[in-house]
Amino acid sequence: MSDAAGSAAAGEDATRALLVELAAGLFARGFSVGSAGNISVRLEDGYLITPTNSSLGSLDPLRLARLDADFRPRAGDKPSKEVFMHRAFYRARPDARAVVHLHSPMATAIACLADADPENPIPPLTPYFVMRIGARLPLIPYFRPGDPAMEPAIFAQAQTARAVLLANHGPVVSAASLSDAVYAAEELEEAAKLALLLRGAKTRKLTSAQIKELIDI
Numbered sequence: 001m002s003d004a005a006g007s008a009a010a011g012e013d014a015t016r017a018l019l020v021e022l023a024a025g026l027f028a029r030g031f032s033v034g035s036a037g038n039i040s041v042r043l044e045d046g047y048l049i050t051p052t053n054s055s056l057g058s059l060d061p062l063r064l065a066r067l068d069a070d071f072r073p074r075a076g077d078k079p080s081k082e083v084f085m086h087r088a089f090y091r092a093r094p095d096a097r098a099v100v101h102l103h104s105p106m107a108t109a110i111a112c113l114a115d116a117d118p119e120n121p122i123p124p125l126t127p128y129f130v131m132r133i134g135a136r137l138p139l140i141p142y143f144r145p146g147d148p149a150m151e152p153a154i155f156a157q158a159q160t161a162r163a164v165l166l167a168n169h170g171p172v173v174s175a176a177s178l179s180d181a182v183y184a185a186e187e188l189e190e191a192a193k194l195a196l197l198l199r200g201a202k203t204r205k206l207t208s209a210q211i212k213e214l215i216d217i
């Protein structure tokens with residue numbers, strides 16, 4: 001093996017280990033239950049994604065699904081049935097290097113509200129929410145889990161949004177690294193909790209000037 005191939009392999013091993021560790025942390029805190037949720041990360045020559053029907057709490061680093069650059073399965077277990085959801089982000093956002101989809105309870109609760117604002121279902125109340133998620137969190141209409149028709153709907157919104165909320169389903173978040181995508185998913189869940197705690201109360205939202213300043217950070 002050449003030096004470059006050796007260091008790419010070592011880098012991939014570390015990425016697999018990090019994905020498993022971060023997923024277990026999300027599971028341990030109840031951000032996903034059962035076999036819900038899926039996580040992917042971009043590699044030099046393809047992607048890793050969690051296998052379908054796997055628990056984020058007990059992933060095996062060697063059994064993560066390995067996809068080529070065209071999202072075709074090449075090794076590991078059968079990939080998540082929602083590969084297309086991840087593909088929509090990677091294709092719409094060249095800066096995205098990881099995607100996290102959860103059924104985390106607070107964000108999913110907001111995704112079930114009949115009066116959720118489709119443009120802004122979680123209001124910009126705190127700076128870290130805006131710093132991690134950005135100025136937009138569009139609500140995507142309901143599709144059954146695994147329905148490939150979700151892909152164009154996500155792709156269209158992901159051009160101008162780092163994350164989306166799937167109606168009656170849960171959040172999908174992208175970021176420039178695996179850790180950042182997990183931090184963003186955590187921040188989104190926290191913002192959803194605050195929005196529910198404050199539902200009906202008169203709140204002070206961040207102004208557009210305050211939001212702009214945060215996004216420029």
Ligand code: 13P
Pocket residue numbers: 035036037038050051052053054079080081082101145146
């Ligand atoms: P997979 O087990 O196929 O990844 O699907 C889980 C999920 O979260 C469906 O929305």
